[in-house]
Amino acid sequence: MKYTAYFITLGCLVTQPILAQGINYKFRVRYADYTPYKSSGFIISGQRLSTDPQGVISFKCSEELSYVNIESSDLKQYEIMYPLEGKAILPKDPGTFIDIYIKKPAGDPVKQIRAEIASTQASMQNKIIKKLEDESRKGYDKIVELLNNKDIDESALAEGRMEFFPLISSALNNYVNESRNFNDAFLSLSGSLTNKGAYEQLNGSIYAYNEIFNLLNANKDIYQQAIATYWNSKELSLKFSNLIDFAIEDLHRPFILEVNYTFINRFYDLNKETNKNKKKASLEYLKKEMEIFSSSMERRLVSLGERVTNMNSLLANNKAINN
Incomplete structure (x- = not known):
C-alpha cells in the first residue's frame, strides 16, 4: 500500500481556469x-x-x-x-x-544570510533526492531488461548489486537521519513554544522529511525487486519489505502523522489564547506531552536505526544469496 507524506506532494501545473461551480x-x-x-x-x-x-x-x-x-x-x-x-x-x-x-520580509542582513544558507542546504537536499529518484528509475528499467533475458550471468547480477546498493542504503540512511532531525526539532520546540525560530526549525525538518519519505515510499517496490533479482534472495527481499512496513506503521503513522493530526492544531490554539494564565497552563502541559511523545519516538528511531544498519550490512555482501 502506498502512503503519502502529509505536507508535500507533487502535482501537475494548473492550466485550467477556475470555474464557478466546483x-x-x-x-x-x-x-x-x-x-x-x-x-x-x-x-x-x-x-x-x-x-x-x-x-x-x-x-x-x-x-x-x-x-x-x-x-x-x-x-x-x-x-x-x-x-x-x-x-x-x-x-x-x-x-x-x-x-x-x-x-515577514527579512530586514536583518545577518538573518538574511542565515536564510540563504538554509535555502542552500535545502537545495542540496533536493538535488540528492532528485538524483536518487532518477537513478532508481533507471535501475528499474535495467531490472525489467534483465528479467526478459533468459541468459542471466553472474557479472550482470554483480553489476546490479553495485548499482543498487548505494541507492538503497542512501535512501534508508537519509530517511533515518531526517526522522531524527524531525524528532530533534520537535523536542527543541517543546522548550521554546513562544519562539518563532523553533517553529521555523520544525517546519524545515517537516519539509526535508517529506522529501525522503516520498522517495522511499515511491521506490520501495523497485528496491524490493532489485534485491530479489540481483541478490537472488526472496528472504532478503522480504526482510527489506518488513523494514519499510516497520518504518511506515511504527514510526510514520503513529508519530510523524500524529504531529500533524494532533499537535499542530494545538500549537495553533496555544498561539490564539489571549488569557495569560490559561496560556501559561496550556504551555506547560503541552511541553510535558511533547517531551513524552518525543521520548517514545526516540525509542522507535533507535529500533529503526538498528534494522537499517543490519539491512545495509546484508546488502553490502556483494554476492548473490541462494535461498
Missing part, C-alpha cells in the same frame, strides 16, 4: 509560529481574496485541478514560506485545511 476548499494562512494572518489580502490563482479573523480563506475551484497557485498580495508585508514555489496541493478531502505559511 469544490470548496479552505486555506489556512499562518505565520511560522502558527499565529493567523488575520483579515488581510491574499491571492489564489490570480484572484484577490481576504482572510477571515482566523486566517482562513474559502475558495471554490474545479474538481479537476490538482493544485492552485498562491501569491502574496503585498511583498512588503509578507512572503510565502510554504508551500514551495507557490503551488498549493488540493487534498482529496475538501474538509482538510490547506496550510499556507508566510513570513
Whole structure:
C-alpha cells in the first residue's frame, strides 16, 4: 500500500481556469509560529481574496485541478514560506485545511544570510533526492531488461548489486537521519513554544522529511525487486519489505502523522489564547506531552536505526544469496 507524506506532494501545473461551480476548499494562512494572518489580502490563482479573523480563506475551484497557485498580495508585508514555489496541493478531502505559511520580509542582513544558507542546504537536499529518484528509475528499467533475458550471468547480477546498493542504503540512511532531525526539532520546540525560530526549525525538518519519505515510499517496490533479482534472495527481499512496513506503521503513522493530526492544531490554539494564565497552563502541559511523545519516538528511531544498519550490512555482501 502506498502512503503519502502529509505536507508535500507533487502535482501537475494548473492550466485550467477556475470555474464557478466546483469544490470548496479552505486555506489556512499562518505565520511560522502558527499565529493567523488575520483579515488581510491574499491571492489564489490570480484572484484577490481576504482572510477571515482566523486566517482562513474559502475558495471554490474545479474538481479537476490538482493544485492552485498562491501569491502574496503585498511583498512588503509578507512572503510565502510554504508551500514551495507557490503551488498549493488540493487534498482529496475538501474538509482538510490547506496550510499556507508566510513570513515577514527579512530586514536583518545577518538573518538574511542565515536564510540563504538554509535555502542552500535545502537545495542540496533536493538535488540528492532528485538524483536518487532518477537513478532508481533507471535501475528499474535495467531490472525489467534483465528479467526478459533468459541468459542471466553472474557479472550482470554483480553489476546490479553495485548499482543498487548505494541507492538503497542512501535512501534508508537519509530517511533515518531526517526522522531524527524531525524528532530533534520537535523536542527543541517543546522548550521554546513562544519562539518563532523553533517553529521555523520544525517546519524545515517537516519539509526535508517529506522529501525522503516520498522517495522511499515511491521506490520501495523497485528496491524490493532489485534485491530479489540481483541478490537472488526472496528472504532478503522480504526482510527489506518488513523494514519499510516497520518504518511506515511504527514510526510514520503513529508519530510523524500524529504531529500533524494532533499537535499542530494545538500549537495553533496555544498561539490564539489571549488569557495569560490559561496560556501559561496550556504551555506547560503541552511541553510535558511533547517531551513524552518525543521520548517514545526516540525509542522507535533507535529500533529503526538498528534494522537499517543490519539491512545495509546484508546488502553490502556483494554476492548473490541462494535461498
